[in-house]
Structure formats: C-alpha cells, structure tokens
Amino acid sequence: MPLPTIVHLDADAFFVSCELALKPELRGTKCAVGGRERGIISSASYEARACGVYTPMPTQRALKVCPDLILLPHTSGLYGKVSRQMFDLCTTLTPLVQRNSVDEGYLDLGPCGFQAAAEIETRIRALQQRLWDELQLPVSFGIAANKLIAQIASKLRKPRGFVVVPPGQEEEFLAPLPIGKLPGIGAKTEAALTERHGLKLVRDITARNESQLEAIFGAGWREMRATARGEDDRPVETERDDAKSYSQQETFAADIAEFAEIERVAKRMVDELLPKIREDGKRVRTMTVKIRYPDFTQETHGRSLESATDLEAPFYPLVAPLLQAAWKLRRPLRLVSVRFSNVEEAAA
Template identity: 35%
Template sequence: MPCLCRDCFREVPEARGTCAACGSRRLVRHPELFTLTVAHVDCDAFYASIEKRDRPELLALPVIVGGGRRGVVSAACYIARTRGVRSAMPMFKALALCPDAVVIKPDMAKYAAAARQIRGLMERLTPLVQPLSIDEAVLDLRGTAALHRAPPAAVLARFARAVEMQVGVTVSIGLAANRLMGKLAAERDKPRGFAVIGGAEAADWLAPQPVTLLPGVGPALARKLESAGFTRLGQLATLNPLEAARRFGEDGPGLAARARGEDKRPVNPERETKSISAETTFDRDLAAVAELEAPLWRMCEKLARRLREKELAAAGVVLKLKTAGFALRTRNARLPSPTRLPETLFAAARPLLLREADGTAFRLIGIGAQPLAPAAGADRGDLADPEAPKRAARWQAVEALRARFGEAAVMQGRGLKPRA
C-alpha cells in the first residue's frame, strides 16, 4: 500500500511503522494516496494560533479570540475546545466553561496578512485554488506532478511544513476525489492532520455516519430527515433521484448524491462572492429605535466600504437582528438601482428596522448586501434621483479624508455613540 512520510516526504515501504530515512512515525497510508488530486486545506484554530505564535507565553494556556462578555467566540484554541468552547458560542457561555481562558480581541488585519502568506504558498502549487474563507481553501493539483516532480500528496505534505516554518501556524489537509470528501477528510484528523478518503471507499465510509455530518444539514433539516426515518447517510444514499425529489423537494436528489459521496463541483478560483455584510454586538441590549439607528448607520458605512473594496454594489439589503434571547430575525428589501453609498443603504434598511423595533430587546444588528451588482452601475443617478452622483462624490471625499487622517476625521451625528 502506498505510504508517505509527512516529515521527509519520502515513500515508505509498506511493512515499516517508521520512516527508514528520518525515523518519523507521521506516516500516511492509502491505496489511492498517489492518485488523488483534490485537497481541502483548513488552518487549525487560525485566529488563536496566530495569537499564540505572537505571544509564546500563551502556548500552554486556553485562548479565546472574541469580543467582550456579550460578544461571541471567533476562535478557540484546542486547549479551550477540550473544555467545550466552540466558535460562534456566546462569550458568557465560553467563559463559564473555561473561566481561566485568556480572551483576546480579534486583530483582523494581522489574520488577513497571515492568510495572504498561506494563499501565496497555495498558489505556488496550482492555479486551481478556491478560497472558502480567510483560513480555508480547496485546491485541485491534477496535472502538477511533472511540474513538482512529486505526486500531489507529497507536494501537500511539503506545503504543510512550509506553512509551519514560514507563517508559524499549522494546517490540516483532507485529500480526496472531490471537494465534499476533501472537506470531510480534513475534519477527521485535526489539528496538524493529513487524512485521505478515496473514491472507492467514500460511500461505505459515509453510510454509518449521521446525516448531520454533511455540510448544509443543520438542525432544521436534520429534524425533517429524522421525521421521515432518515438518520444515517446510508439510508439517504439508497434513494433514487425521483424518490429523493418526492420526499425532500428539489434539493432531494443532490442531498442523496452527497450521501453517496458524489460531488461534481469544480475547484473554481473565480468563485463569485454571493453577499457582503457587516454586523456588531452591543455592550447592552437595545430596544428603542433611536438607540438602534446609530449602530445601523455605522454598519451601513462599514458595508459601503467593503463594497468599494470588492468593487461591487448592493442591489438589495438584508437587515439582521438578534434578540436578547438569541432568536435571529432577517428582513430584506430590493433597491430601485444598485448602490454602495451608506445613506442609500441606511434609507432602505431603516423601514425594515422600524417594523421590527416593537419593544423587543436586541443584542446584535447587521446589514448585508444581497444580491450584489457590478460597481459600474452604482449611484449613476436618473430622473428619480438626479443627486446620486453628487452623494457618491461626497462619500468618496469622506473616505479619502478618513484614509489620511483616521476614522474620526469625518463623522455624521447619526453614527455617534451616546455618552454613558
């Protein structure tokens, strides 16, 4: 059976338990090891790992990256995870589980810089790199063996070592025949893992797994599947497309196919951005419209900036509110024409807010742009709104002043935080 040493990158004879060249026990074996080309790369506890890299005194301590007590966990190191802390968990729950954790406020600029380093190392391996998030990507290395003079598995092992040496964090790699199985493989062996799921074994490996293992099967869909008698992926896998559609609608055939380990999605470096958003969690619950409008305006400014950076515009807005009891409300509205101006975004989102501000206490507010549109068609003005180009010019001037003199150089009154 093909076997690779993850430390010296040499092929190891099947019978050995250690590498003859370097003595390492970090060996990976699989019948399809040297023929699979699709890899899912996931950084291990990325934000927390960056913080530990920069502050070595934290290496043996539980670290949580996130907001204040009313915020949520952005990332938790593996020590904190052993206590039950998870990403997106409310901070107060995380601190109840791990009261001795070191809590660090996120430094997105630092994390983005590290992500760019890792992305650069990926792009040396293959042009087929599709980012999925700041710390996650999928790669297709087909046709690269001659270039690298090594099969994809060995190239990926070298890449993992390069990330550790040059960036100072670790990654876990899932090697498989398609994107779905690559993601599931990467989750099998974290942290610092290298797991392989071949095409020949995918269906059998999935069959005994719970339906919740599949990406996209959340609590609501899991309950629907369970009520229909489907709790294991092997049960879903037996459904033909017609039966799957009859039971679960238009998404049924795709669901059954994924339960068999089938996934025809290509690795697409030009993946289209579907939405852009900005949100904030309050220091205390807010209920009054006047209190909610100020943070909504600040999020509209932030969203406008992100649209400009992505060279996109909003053709619609989505308002997001989370109640004090963590119930989520989303409301959306289409825009008459695309925009990336905060005042236009605010004007569209404010009526949505007024309908929801019924005395309910909220802990979070957010604004998103969806659907997106090309920036070229934004804020051009027409007979109904001839002043749009002037507003666009004013906003551009404001952003230029802020870039030069700081965020507080120009501020609108509606965005000011009330004094304590």
C-alpha cells in the first residue's frame, strides 16, 4: 500500500512566534509584528486575528479594530536565523527539503525507508515536538501523497495542526471542504462561484460534467477538476536561490484571475524575502515581478529604488503598479514571482 510521504510544514504566525520565543510573557496576548516603523502588520497572533487583525493590514486600521493590540518591532536577523534552524532540524529527518519561504516548505520522506504510515506519523510528531522544545516554534503539519493535499491539510487545524490524509482518499478528503480551501480561489472568486454557479463545497465541482466545468472555468477547467480531485504530481524541489538575487515564486494549483489575490501573494513574498535579506546583511535596490499565463507565456516588469534598502516599506507601493505593467492580458495567471536584485552589502 502506498505511503503518505509528502509533508507540508507551516510555522504558525511565524514572525510573532519568533518574537514570543524571546518574550514568552506575551503568549496569549493580542500582539503583532510590524507596525509603526513600516506602517503595516507583518504577522499577528491568533488572539489578534480573532479581533480582526490580518496580514498585511495597515497599522492604523489594526489599532482601530483591536485598540489593545501590542505592537512588536521587527528584531533584525531573528527570522532568517530561526528559519534556518527550523529547516536544519527538518534535514535531520530527510535530505529532501524544499524551502518555499521563510516559514513554510515541503519534506519528501521517500528516501527514508519508512515501512508504515504509523511510523511516518510518529516521526513527524516527534519533529513537531522538537521544533517546539528547541525553538519554541509552533508548526502545523500536513501529511499526504502529494504537495497539494499536504498543503491544504497543514492549514486546516492551525495552530499546531496535524492532519494525515491516507493515499487514495484525496478526493474524499477535499469533498466536504469549502471551495475557498483550494489554492487559487480567493474570497471574491469563492463568493462569485457560489452566487453564480452554486459551488459551495469542493464536491460541487467534481459533481459537474466537463461541459459545465468548461462553461464556469473556461480553458482552466481541467486543472480545476484535477485540483478538486486532489491530483498533483509536482515533485519536492531542493534547489537554492542564486546568491546574487533573492526570489520566490508560487505556481498555483488552479489559475487565479483576481488582481487582489495576486497582489496579496506578491506582498507576502516581499514580507518573506526581506527578513532573509536583512539576515544576510544585504540591501537590495531592484524588485522584479514575473507573471505566467496558463499557456506558459510570461511577462516581467521591474523597478529600482534610488538607493538600496533592507526594509519592506519602500517596496510595498511598487507591487500593484509592477503587477499591472506585467499583467497586460486580462487572463488568469498560473504563476507569480518576486525577485530582488542589485544586491549590496548593508552599511556597517
């Protein structure tokens, strides 16, 4: 019987968790990282999220919805350091580790020789506990036969979630979930699909025939059907970024047509790349956005600041215009990436 050998790990409220490891007395409070010096919330505790604080949210709005919010400044170098420690602990279990971003990635347990699903679950639970014991870092895990299902599973029961989906049960696992749980379906798309087509749960997608799906999703209907069935053959990739630039990309399981959703993903990449740049003692001057259409044609657009920086704030206003300049065709996107280049050493 096949084993669930693909693991997705997702650190819970990563920036906040890193800060709370240094300030444990603040655990259980409404707190957030970011705030006044950059004007935007980078990470919020789950207590703050319950009050309506989200990422990225302007600080002034966050303070209105949560007046007793505790703002924590970014600690220089901390997040990159903890991220490396987290992934280093993962490599003690398997050499196949994909570092998607500063706070999430994939493990492939295929080379580990495990003989039973129970053995895999025991080892991942031990890793989850070790991450807490050594780093005070709460991490959620999803274990499945492919990356799509593992990622969805890891986000279902946060914080400190642990969800295992046995191979062969992918479609059954997805069927009762809201369609918004599928990658690429943002809040606006979910609302439109529900209102116009009666699609509320993932099973509503798989119940439609091919012509109905094509009428709803257009040329991307096959990909959407495959996603709703839990099909995904992407491998875990372990390549590292070019040291002369910092980049991150995301290939969507289903094409995304909403500008706001793409902008949110790109801004999240800014939030995740800049801590690594600061940790490396670098500054960057140029940001380039790349988009890719379903037919694999792609466009890029970049812009340079007058001087290099290691802060997020100067790049936030560039995200929307760069996306607009690159995304000229009114077609959904398969991939978006953000790349920082013109790297300089930070001032001593």
